[in-house]
Amino acid sequence: MAYQPQFTITSPLLSLIEEIAVLRERVQSATVELAWIPALQKDSRSRNVHASTAIEGNPLTLEQVRALEEGRELEASDPRSEREVLNYFAGLRYVEKHVSKKTLKHEDIFALHRILAKGVMDQGETGCYRSISVQVGDFVPPASGEVSGLMFELLEWWNNDSQELSPVMSSAILHYRFESIHPFADGNGRTGRALALWELYRRGFDTHHIFSVDEYYWEDRPRYYAALKEVRREGEDLTNWLIYCAEGLRHTLDRVWLRIQAFQPRSVDKLVLRPKQERLLQLLQDHGSMTPAEIWAALEVSRQGAMDLLNPLLDAGLVEKIGGKKTGRYTLCKL
Numbered sequence: 078m079a080y081q082p083q084f085t086i087t088s089p090l091l092s093l094i095e096e097i098a099v100l101r102e103r104v105q106s107a108t109v110e111l112a113w114i115p116a117l118q119k120d121s122r123s124r125n126v127h128a129s130t131a132i133e134g135n136p137l138t139l140e141q142v143r144a145l146e147e148g149r150e151l152e153a154s155d156p157r158s159e160r161e162v163l164n165y166f167a168g169l170r171y172v173e174k175h176v177s178k179k180t181l182k183h184e185d186i187f188a189l190h191r192i193l194a195k196g197v198m199d200q201g202e203t204g205c206y207r208s209i210s211v212q213v214g215d216f217v218p219p220a221s222g223e224v225s226g227l228m229f230e231l232l233e234w235w236n237n238d239s240q241e242l243s244p245v246m247s248s249a250i251l252h253y254r255f256e257s258i259h260p261f262a263d264g265n266g267r268t269g270r271a272l273a274l275w276e277l278y279r280r281g282f283d284t285h286h287i288f289s290v291d292e293y294y295w296e297d298r299p300r301y302y303a304a305l306k307e308v309r310r311e312g313e314d315l316t317n318w319l320i321y322c323a324e325g326l327r328h329t330l331d332r333v334w335l336r337i338q339a340f341q342p343r344s345v346d347k348l349v350l351r352p353k354q355e356r357l358l359q360l361l362q363d364h365g366s367m368t369p370a371e372i373w374a375a376l377e378v379s380r381q382g383a384m385d386l387l388n389p390l391l392d393a394g395l396v397e398k399i400g401g402k403k404t405g406r407y408t409l410c411k412l
Contacts, residue, residue, distance in 0.1 A: 079233035082250045084315040093323035094245055100330035101282070107337050117287045117336060119146070120349050124289035126165040129270045132295050135161050139352065161197050161267075168193040168271050173286060176278040180236050183228065186260075189271060194264035201262020209262055216309065218259035227258045235276075244280035248273040249322035250315060253308055270294070288333055293325035335359070338395055353378070354386050358409065361396065366408035 127142040135158050141151055145162050171192055175185065191204035201207050206224045210217075219227060231254050239247040252273035259265050270291050277283045277290070294301045304321040308314065335358045336350055350358070353376055360375055361367060367375070373383035387407065390396040397410050 078230060079238055080227075080230040080254060082234070082254065082315055083313055084246075084250075084319055087316060087320070090316070090320050090323060093320065093327055094243055097245055097323060097327050097330060100327065100334065104287075104330060104333055104337065105284070107334075114285055114287075116349070118285065120336065121287045121289045121333075122146070122166065122169055125169060125274065125291045126162055128289065128291035128295035129267050130158075130161050130165055132270075132291070132298060132301075133161070133266050137162055157197055160195075164193050164195055164197065165267060165271075168267070169274075172271060172275045172278060176275070178279065181232060183225075183232065186228070186232075186268070186272070190261055190264060190268050193267050193271065194261070198263040203264075206260045207262040211259060211262060213259065216306070218257065224258060224260045228260050231255065231258065239276075240280075244277055244282040245323055245326055246319055247280065248276040248282075249319050251276050252322070253305065253315060253318055256305060257309070257313075287336075288326075288329050290325055290329050292332070293328050297325075331359075335362075351386070354390060357386055357390070358395065361407060361409045366399065366406040368406050372407065 123139065123143045123146055126146075127137070127139045130137070130142075137145075137151075137154060137158050141154065142162050144151060145159060146166055151159065168189055171189055178185070187204040194203045201209060206221070206228065208221050210221060212218075231251070235247075235251055239251070242250070252269055255269040255272055256265060261268065274283075274290065277288065278286060282288075300321070304318050308318050311317070332355060335355060357372065357376060360372070364371075369380065369383060372387070373380055376383060376386070378386070387396060391398070394410055396407055398405050398407055400406050
């Protein structure tokens with residue numbers, strides 16, 4: 078018997094799915110050089126790794142995560158944190174390698190878990206369902222004896238009925254249900270988010286693998302955890318969780334579009350946006366234009382710090398200055 082998720086297709090959810098479809102089409106149709114895709118994929122992979130491990134308490138910064146991916150040694154970091162990050166990179170490569178797999182089995186999930194949890198588990202064994210009871214905050218997942226059967230039902234749904242839903246919805250449902258079963262003794266959060274990403278890849282939603290959805294969950298951790306808990310309070314009704322995840326995808330697509338502009342051919346050097354530069358672009362998008370003083374106040378940086386963020390964006394043709402020397406304002410270039 079397959080798992081039967083409970084949810085209602087509401088007007089807010091439909092609106093979000095329609096907005097996501099439009100944004101995704103804009104991203105997919107962007108006139109770009111094939112040459113920039115590997116760079117953007119690498120950037121997105123680093124962001125997903127940083128975010129998903131940071132949710133679990135990993136202290137490494139995005140720049141440190143990028144350094145590890147490039148094989149550089151870090152100073153003053155602990156081996157376990159580095160191992161978690163390197164494991165997640167390996168896990169994402171495993172997902173990308175098996176993106177065309179039509180039917181997922183227990184063994185595929187075991188293999189992914191072995192990669193993600195190797196050398197960093199606090200309890201239990203990698204690559205096998207838990208044989209112990211666990212507790213996550215005030216939530217007590219199903220007893221260990223029920224795990225295999227519940228995962229069988231989830232896989233039945235994932236391989237069959239999920240195909241009838243938008244990948245926006247199926248990835249969110251898979252994400253929640255996996256976390257609620259909590260099938261492993263440790264490493265469930267990272268594995269569940271990787272599976273949700275796998276669903277977006279295998280359904281062709283993110284064909285270039287350039288969406289870093291986990292950033293949204295990391296930056297919005299209190300609401301992320303609250304949204305997971307709300308499903309249980311609502312008797313396993315997933316409606317609000319689907320809306321939350323759809324909001325995350327919409328936000329992610331907005332950010333991807335900004336990153337694509339930074340990789341456009343008109344830029345002499347392809348620009349990898351720093352987090353505060355993304356925040357600045359979002360502010361300009363929201364406000365239309367801003368004075369230098371408004372920018373450094375909003376970003377909580379010095380005047381020089383603001384210019385250090387602005388200058389690469391000006392050089393790349395993403396931002397332009399309008400007005401006179403004293404009345405000048407910065408705005409997004411028309412793309």
